[in-house]
Amino acid sequence: MPSLFRLFAALPLWLLHMLGAAMGWLILLLSPTYRRRFSANAAQAGYRFGQVRSAVGHAGRMVFEMPRIWLGKELPPCNIVNGECVEKAYAQGKGLVFLTPHLGCFEMSVQAAAQRWSAEHGNITVLYRPARQSWLAEILETARNRPGVQAVPTTLSGVRQMIKALRKGEAVGLLPDQVPPDGQGTWAPFFGRDAYTMTLAARLVLQTGAAVVLARCERLSWGRGYTLYFEEWPMTDATTLEACVLQINLAMEKTIRQCPEQYLWGYGRYKQPRVERSEAAAFVKPGENA
Structure with a gap:
């Protein structure tokens, strides 16, 4: 598998995307459960299958492009739009929280941002869950700790490293639309239906006063690369954890609606959280020292 x-x-991006699109449709055809979840999640957001059918192929592209993003000698071309809001956020000196949903090539988002800003503003810190397979764990450790990116484990120690990074004026990156383990989230509306939502992003913002920037990295056709969009998301009216979580969910909804044909509609967003014993559940409350 490592050899694969x-x-x-080493393959060109256009070929990876072509193979991935085919695999995406094959999985949809072979898995009734995935097919139902895809359609139900899209319908919950107000989309008919025909409106977001291209997301089937993009789900496959996401899988096949990861080796290229993680292990390629150089990153594929990526045009950055509205990088000025990132500069503005860094200038505030309270740190920066990049938030992106499971849309487009979210793995590329942090790599491209680090390539652009880490030399001047320090590493971008991201959380990762160590893989159970030793070969994959080794690959992920190499891939996600590329220049300008600091990957930390999903433990209390990792969370504290994120807080320290923000307090130094650096950036962190999170995907707040993933379902966290039981005890690390709260139920909040997402496209009109309650979904178990991580509180970590909200706690980081409340505790440090960091600026929030939304990111979405859209794939260009025929493997020509990506366009990475940034948008400032002020959260001045969110003073409680619940309000902040809701604001983040609204931000994710807005970002997804800007490119619904590349969102991962087949993800189990409304599933029950898994029960897992983790240090990260003991996240330091706002106002406490890390």
Whole structure:
């Protein structure tokens, strides 16, 4: 399997996207459960299948492009739009929280941002869950700790490293539309239906006063690369944890609606959280010292 990953990393992006699109449709055809979840999640957001059908192929592209993003000798072309709001957020000196949903190539978002700003403003810190397979764990450790990116584990120690990074004026990156383990989230509306939502992003913002910037990295056709969009998201009216979580969900909804055909509609966003014993559940409350 490691050899296959490295082979894919050497293939051109257009070929990876072509293979991935085919795999995405094959999985949809073979899995009734995935097919139902895809349609139900899209319908919850107000979309008919025909409106977001291209997201089927993009889900496959997401899988096949990862070796290229993680292990490729150089990143594919990525045009950055509205980088000025990132500069403005850094200038405030309270740190920066990048938030992106499972849309487009979210793995590329942090890599491209680090390539652009880490030399001047320090690493971008991201959380990762160590893989159970030793070969994959080794690949992920190499891939996600590329220049300008600092990957930390989903433990209390990792969370504290994120807080320290923000207090130094650096940036962190999170995908707040993923379902956290039981005890690390709260139920909040997402496209009109309650979904178990992580509180970590909200706690980081409340505790440090960091600026929030939304990111979405859209794939260009025919493997021509990506366009990474940034948008400032002021949260001045969110003074409680519940209000902040709701604001973040609204931000994710807005970002997804800007490119629904590349969102991961097949993700189990409304599933029950898994029960997991984790240090991260003991996240330091706002106002406490890390």
